Amino acid sequence: MKPIAIYWRNAVPNPAKVVIILEELGLPYQSKWLELEELKQPAFESVNPNGRVPAIIDPNTNITLWESGAIVAYLVETYDKDEKITYTSFPEKYLLQQWSYYQASGQGPYFGQAAWFNKFHHEKLHSAQERYGNEILRVVGVLDSALKDKEWLVGTKCTYADLAFVMWNINIDFVMASGPVKWDIEAFPHFKEWMDAMKARPSVAMAMKSLQEKEIKSEGKI
Amino acid sequence: MKPIAIYWRNAVPNPAKVVIILEELGLPYQSKWLELEELKQPAFESVNPNGRVPAIIDPNTNITLWESGAIVAYLVETYDKDEKITYTSFPEKYLLQQWSYYQASGQGPYFGQAAWFNKFHHEKLHSAQERYGNEILRVVGVLDSALKDKEWLVGTKCTYADLAFVMWNINIDFVMASGPVKWDIEAFPHFKEWMDAMKARPSVAMAMKSLQEKEIKSEGKI
Numbered sequence: 180m181k182p183i184a185i186y187w188r189n190a191v192p193n194p195a196k197v198v199i200i201l202e203e204l205g206l207p208y209q210s211k212w213l214e215l216e217e218l219k220q221p222a223f224e225s226v227n228p229n230g231r232v233p234a235i236i237d238p239n240t241n242i243t244l245w246e247s248g249a250i251v252a253y254l255v256e257t258y259d260k261d262e263k264i265t266y267t268s269f270p271e272k273y274l275l276q277q278w279s280y281y282q283a284s285g286q287g288p289y290f291g292q293a294a295w296f297n298k299f300h301h302e303k304l305h306s307a308q309e310r311y312g313n314e315i316l317r318v319v320g321v322l323d324s325a326l327k328d329k330e331w332l333v334g335t336k337c338t339y340a341d342l343a344f345v346m347w348n349i350n351i352d353f354v355m356a357s358g359p360v361k362w363d364i365e366a367f368p369h370f371k372e373w374m375d376a377m378k379a380r381p382s383v384a385m386a387m388k389s390l391q392e393k394e395i396k397s398e399g400k401i
Numbered sequence: 402m403k404p405i406a407i408y409w410r411n412a413v414p415n416p417a418k419v420v421i422i423l424e425e426l427g428l429p430y431q432s433k434w435l436e437l438e439e440l441k442q443p444a445f446e447s448v449n450p451n452g453r454v455p456a457i458i459d460p461n462t463n464i465t466l467w468e469s470g471a472i473v474a475y476l477v478e479t480y481d482k483d484e485k486i487t488y489t490s491f492p493e494k495y496l497l498q499q500w501s502y503y504q505a506s507g508q509g510p511y512f513g514q515a516a517w518f519n520k521f522h523h524e525k526l527h528s529a530q531e532r533y534g535n536e537i538l539r540v541v542g543v544l545d546s547a548l549k550d551k552e553w554l555v556g557t558k559c560t561y562a563d564l565a566f567v568m569w570n571i572n573i574d575f576v577m578a579s580g581p582v583k584w585d586i587e588a589f590p591h592f593k594e595w596m597d598a599m600k601a602r603p604s605v606a607m608a609m610k611s612l613q614e615k616e617i618k619s620e621g622k623i
Binding site: 244253270273277278280284287302304307310324 | 446450451452462463464466467468469470471474475491492495496498499500501502503505506507509510511514518522523524526528529532543546547
């Protein structure tokens, strides 16, 4: 199997979300680093017209694909034939998609806005900071409730739907530290236990380490 | 076939996004109206722990599902056996997911924030209004470029990925009217042509009409 090319910048959650899946499935990969100013240029826009990372090119199937949620769906359907981190049974396959879409539309963008207004916006907008800080608490509360009587979001094993949430969740301490909304993970014990179980996985440890790397690659195991 | 129950509020884009697909596929459905204050209450949270519409219950398969992107994927995979609005071929099936995730994560949340800060936030935050107004222009620009040399986002027919974008796009005039960022659809001719073609479809006309209705239903055609 030839290495899958992953267009890569470190320090941001979405490319690392794909690295977790590549590592879980033991797939070979090789990063293609992009400078910030290269994202919205024609060369990379011919790969991803939206000018964002991650994107992948898989030379084994000749697909070029962007949007982390779609990349994860592709990798799992194509390469996780043993269902290590997925289910193809009904209704589990659709419940996996439900949580995956919730992560992509309800967690990522809102946690990202909290980071923006707390860390990077050129003026302090207190009511915008409050809005997104409170939304983080609400989303974490939804996850905590969902995990009250079960270990994983879908079925009885860790799946790609659980793993999709990790990289933004890991950043909550950083995101909330300079904002007006108080954050204490101890208020969400089921959420905390779930996160601790995922942080102990080698794939997640590798993805966290990758946040500091300009180049990432793996020979893979298949 | 028994009618699919759709948890419903009018005047918001995401439930109507599901109505388009129900109509395209000729499926029978019946709405379950929710007042705003019922969304975050235990009765509905037992259906959708995230407390948002849409959600569906399909008595034909006994699935309960939320997140509009996942509901659309379920409906199309289960009921669009003739591939009227989908492809199951490679790589089209993954390109459909790519655009569907882009709509769910890159269009919906950001267009929603523009609406929030222009229409509903308790104070005017000019730089937040600018941020999201400019993001609408950027996303519409990405779609306009993608449609420069083709009629539809994926393949040679209108698919669920195109249709997913309609309800938020239709709202841009309303969202931008009271904001600081100038909007002129004439600057995006490919986008405009694509939107006009979709607005001419009976499914989209029905979904637009449904925005004003408290109860919606259909006997279906299958």
